[in-house]
Amino acid sequence: MFVSAALAASPKTVWDGVYTDAQATRGQAAYMTECSRCHGEDHRASGNVIVGAKFMQQWREDNLNNLYTILRNTMPRNAPRSLPEGTYLDIVSYMLKLNGFPAGKADLAIADVADIMLVGKEGPSAVPDFALVTITGCLGPITGDTSFVSAATEPVRTRQPQKSQGDEMATAFAKAAGTRKLALMGVAYNAAGAEPSHRVEAKGFLIRLPEGDKLNVTSLQTNKTACTP
Ligand code: HEC
Incomplete structure (x- = not known):
């Protein structure tokens, strides 16, 4: 009983290896064709939202479904929802890799995203100010x-x-x-x-x-x- 209570209290996170290296490599190729012309090959253009502090501020303490859904519904900015579902998942995987989260043994799947939390190194913490x-x-x-x-x-x-x-x-x-x-x-x-x-x-x-x-x-x-x- 003690064990299951502890499990329930610690949700799956992006530190648990939630995508594969092959998937992130596919995501990188899609990023280069669909996203880099605005966000840059170095990921720093158009708001610098792909990797680093702004990415963490915007997405930590949230589940991957919200990241996936917003990406799909708003990007590429000139053609939202234009890519297959699997390509958006590949790009999410690539963004996880860029932000230092480890790869694992299974591809990130649409059925999983709602149950995976994006948290920093220190684990789940308080929601950021102004969220x-x-x-x-x-x-x-x-x-x-x-x-x-x-x-x-x-x-x-x-x-x-x-x-x-x-x-x-x-x-x-x-x-x-x-x-x-x-x-x-x-x-x-x-x-x-x-x-x-x-x-x-x-x-x-x-x-x-x-x-x-x-x-x-x-x-x-x-x-x-x-x-x-
Ligand atoms: C035509 C230009 C353009 C293209 C193509 C484009 N984006 Fe964007 N994207 C933007 C702009 C502009 C913003 C707003 C940046 C800001 O908030 O300062 C943005 C914002 C974002 C955000 C932050 C969204 C939020 O709500 O916080 C993410 C993540 C993102 N883009 C990912 C992508 C990905 C992945 C692709 C490729 C599938 C892509 N973008 C393609 C222009 C583009």
């Missing part, structure tokens, strides 16, 4: 444009600023109460989905301040379960 995140907690009274969420879950990265729906919404509200308290900004604008003293899913940009973390809210919704903030 778009989702939390679930208990909404406090609304004063003008501000409120707070108590008993909140740890902030988790999301790429979708709007209210979640369907399975994603069910997962958000199924989370056990947490221990965090975050101030909310921009609540009035999103008040349509806000009901004080009810459990809410709040999404927004995380801002860390000495006096406590804040969320610059992009969406709020309640599941109408009463709680005490």
Whole structure:
């Protein structure tokens, strides 16, 4: 029982050898034909987003499905979704290799990407400042444009600023109460989905301040379960 609890607490990460060298080599060839004319053969052009600090800031503490999906839906910038699914996976593998993550024995497959976390050398850590995140907690009274969420879950990265729906919404509200308290900004604008003293899913940009973390809210919704903030 102890062992399975430990396993559940440590998700698969990009340090576990999640692609093959052959796949990254295919990805390199695709990068050179499809991407290098904007991002450069040295990967430094068009925002320097392929390798290094900006890549890590943008993708750490997220799963590979979000990287894969955004790549596919937005790149090549002049022809999004123009490449086969497998080619996007090859390019993700190449980007993992460039960023120092080790190769393994099996190709990265579409069925795996949602369960693999991209984390730094030190392992899973706190979500970076200004990342778009989702939390679930208990909404406090609304004063003008501000409120707070108590008993909140740890902030988790999301790429979708709007209210979640369907399975994603069910997962958000199924989370056990947490221990965090975050101030909310921009609540009035999103008040349509806000009901004080009810459990809410709040999404927004995380801002860390000495006096406590804040969320610059992009969406709020309640599941109408009463709680005490
Ligand atoms: C026509 C030019 C062009 C092509 C071709 C192109 N990109 Fe981009 N890409 C851009 C620009 C411009 C940006 C925005 C950079 C920034 O945020 O400063 C960008 C951003 C990105 C980002 C960051 C996305 C984000 O949301 O953070 C990634 C990753 C990326 N490109 C990968 C690729 C890959 C892989 C290919 C090849 C399949 C590719 N790009 C092809 C121009 C291009």
